[in-house]
Amino acid sequence: MIEMRELALIGSRVRDRRPRFIPPATEDQFSTERIDWYAVERAISGENPRPPLNEDELREAALWMRRHDVPRAAVSTQLCLYERLIKEWEADAGMLTPDQLCTHDGCRKARSGRGLCTSHLTADRQWRQAIASLEVAA
Numbered sequence: 105m106i107e108m109r110e111l112a113l114i115g116s117r118v119r120d121r122r123p124r125f126i127p128p129a130t131e132d133q134f135s136t137e138r139i140d141w142y143a144v145e146r147a148i149s150g151e152n153p154r155p156p157l158n159e160d161e162l163r164e165a166a167l168w169m170r171r172h173d174v175p176r177a178a179v180s181t182q183l184c185l186y187e188r189l190i191k192e193w194e195a196d197a198g199m200l201t202p203d204q205l206c207t208h209d210g211c212r213k214a215r216s217g218r219g220l221c222t223s224h225l226t227a228d229r230q231w232r233q234a235i236a237s238l239e240v241a242a
């Protein structure tokens with residue numbers, strides 16, 4: 105049986121389905137000095153017009169939303185960012201599992217294709233094209 109004192113908590117959970125953003129309270133909790141946490145909060149809440157954000161603020165907003173299970177496509181749409189950039193930020197923050205990282209030795213970037221990050225995938229493609237051109241010439 106549900107007690108009456110629990111009903112307010114249940115009601116508040118139903119009304120506020122989205123997690124609430126709480127900016128850091130002290131200076132030592134700030135990741136950089138270039139972040140306006142209130143602008144980040146407005147961007148996360150989806151207020152229009154969206155305030156102009158610098159790269160650090162966009163990164164913090166995207167990572168906060170991804171930590172709270174907002175799909176990458178929704179974050180991309182709301183913050184006007186490429187999904188690939190969001191995934192790279194997640195890799196830098198350690199939010200991706202090892203099977204989502206590049207398989208090249210020592211590389212900690214996000215996978216792009218064939219198990220490699222974009223830089224290793226580009227190098228692999230160039231290498232394959234060079235081998236193919238050698239085979240055609242021979």
